[in-house]
Amino acid sequence: MRVRTEAKRESILETAAEVFMEMGFERASMSEIAARMGGSKATLYSYFPSKEELFFAVVHHKVGEEVEPAFQDLPSKADEEPRALLTRLGERLLVAVTAPEAIAVRRMVIAVASKSSIGQQFWQYGPQQLHDAMASYLERATEAGRLNVRDPSAAAQHILALFSSEIDWRWIFGLQNTFTRAEIKQAVARAVDVFLAAYGR
Template sequence: MRVRTEAKREAILESAAQVFMEMGYERASMAEIADRTVCSKPTLYSYFPSKAELFFGAINHKLGRQVETVYAELQSHAPEEPWPVLTRLGEHHIATMVSPEVSAITRLVTTTMTNRDDAERFWELSYKRLVEIIETYLIAATEAGRLNVRNARVAAQHLLALYEAEVNWSGPVGFSPNLSLGMIQKATERAVKVFLAAYGRECEVVRR
C-alpha cells in the first residue's frame, strides 16, 4: 500500500508541474490536474489540501531532483583536487539552468511569487538547500587541505553566482540563452578559474 501511495503522490506532482508550467498558477485548476493524473478531486485533495500546497510540492518535486544530484556529486569528493569536482558541478548546474524545464519553472515562479512569504518558501525549497550542500563540501575540502575557505556560506554563494553569471546576464529572466555543450564548458572553466583564484589553497587571505 505504501508503495502505491508514494507512486500516486509522485504521479500527482508530475502532472501538477506540467499543468502549472503550461497554464500558469492562476489558470491551472485542481480539476485539470486530477484529470491529468487520472484520479478524483477528493483523492487529489487527500494528498494536497490546497492548490498552493500542491504548487509548492510540484516545484520542490522538480527542483529537489537537481539539488539531490548536486549532493550525490559532492558528498564524497572533498579529498580530491577541486578543479574537476567544481567543473563537473558547474557544467551540470549551468546545463540544468538553461534546460527548457527549469527555464519554464523560473518563469512560473517569477510571475507567481507576489509576496515575501511565498518567495522565502521557494528559497527554502531550492537555493537554500543548494547553498548548504555546497557549503558542506567547501568546509570538508578546506579541512582536507584542498581549498582555503574562511566563510563557507559566502564562498558557496560566490560559486553559484560565478556559475550563473553568463546565463543570468545573457537574456531576460526565465528565457535562458541557447548554450551548446562547448559554451557551457567554457563558461564553467571561467567560473572555476575565478573561484579558485580566490579560494584555492595557494591563495593567501589577508586579514584586516
C-alpha cells in the same frame, strides 16, 4: 479506501507540470489539474494537501531529482582536487537548471515572489540546501588544505553565482531560452577559474 500508488503520483505530477507551465502558478488550480487527469479533487488532495505542496513536488520531479544527488555527498569529497570536482558539479547543475521546464519554473517563482511566500519557500526548498551543502564542502576542503576559504557561507554564494553568471541574465530577459552543452562547459570553466583565483591554494 483509495489505494495510493507511485504510478498515480507520477501521473499527477506530469499533469500538474503541464497545467503550471501553461497557466502559471496563480491561475493554475487543483480543479483544473483534477479535470485534466479525469479524476476527482478528493483523489488529488489525498496525494497533495495543497497547490503549494503539489507545485514543489513538481519542482522536485522536474529539477530536484537531477540536482540533489550531486550535492548530497558533496562535503564528503573535501579531499578531491577542487577544479575537477567543481567543474563536474557546475556542469551538472547548469544542465539541470537550464532545462526548459526548469527555466519555466523559475520564471513562475519570480512572477509570484513579491505577492506570496512562494519565493521564500522555493529558496528553502532548493537553493538554500545547495548553498548549505556547498558551504560545508568549502569548509572541509579548506581544513583538508585544498582551498583557502575564510567565510564558507559567502564563498558558497560566490561559486553558485559564478556558475550561472553567464547564463541567468539571458533567460531572465528572454534573450535565450536554450543552452548548448558547449556553452555550459565554457561558462563553468570560466566560473571555476575565477573562484579558484580567489580561493585556491
